[in-house]
Amino acid sequence: MFRSIVSSLSIGVGILVSGILLSSSISNFKNFDRYVEVKGLDEKVVKADFGTWSIQFSVSNDDLKKIYAETTNAQNKIKDFLIAQGFKQEEIKIETVNLNDNKANLYGNNVQNVPHYTAQSGINVATKNVDLLEKSGQNITTLIESGILINRNFIQYSFKDLLSVKPEMLRNATANAREAAEIFAKNSNSSVGKIRQATQGSFSISSATANNNETYGGESEMMKKIRVVTSVEFFIN
Structure with missing residues (x-):
């Protein structure tokens, strides 16, 4: 009978420990899956080449x-x-x-x-x-x-040498997205982690005097405005 009691206690402790570990795993999984999706923007004025x-x-x-x-x-x-x-x-x-x-x-x-x-x-x-x-x-x-x-x-x-400005503009757009994520995290008492996923938007070239709604045109103007919008998901801690 004593062995039966000990065995029952062991099983009970095992179930309790397993429950705690499972609960901890679920909590960690939920925390790991917390993320925010934001958009980053960068614009650059260049001379036509x-x-x-x-x-x-x-x-x-x-x-x-x-x-x-x-x-x-x-x-x-x-x-x-x-x-x-x-x-x-x-x-x-x-x-x-x-x-x-x-x-x-x-x-x-x-x-x-x-x-x-x-x-x-x-x-x-x-x-x-x-x-x-x-x-x-x-x-x-x-x-x-x-x-x-x-x-x-x-x-x-026109401006043809897009590759010369593309890396820098993508870095700036990603940094701009992180700033937006940090504002969100601050309002929710959280912190911004690593990038979960990023999607590069298309580059558009318009005249330097075009407004944000005009992504093309201005062919007769020498100064051009290059614009890129990226969509980035950041983990939230």
């Missing part, structure tokens, strides 16, 4: 041979202008000529009031020298004064 310039023009004439001669003359004038500004030959590309027979598409009295043919062409510039691009764009009147009918004059800037 690439630019393009599209110059479109048109010429009209009733004589087919003359219109091709005038088109070639206009192309050469624009190309000479760009080289004089400082652009390299390999940065300049001449577009093909599109010829339109105006009288084939018109009827009645309107036919008498328009030239027989209209040719359209253009020259495009692609360069890393954005300062030269901006300066040269202000001299477009030189071409207009030479008698060229400019239909489109558009300079576009």
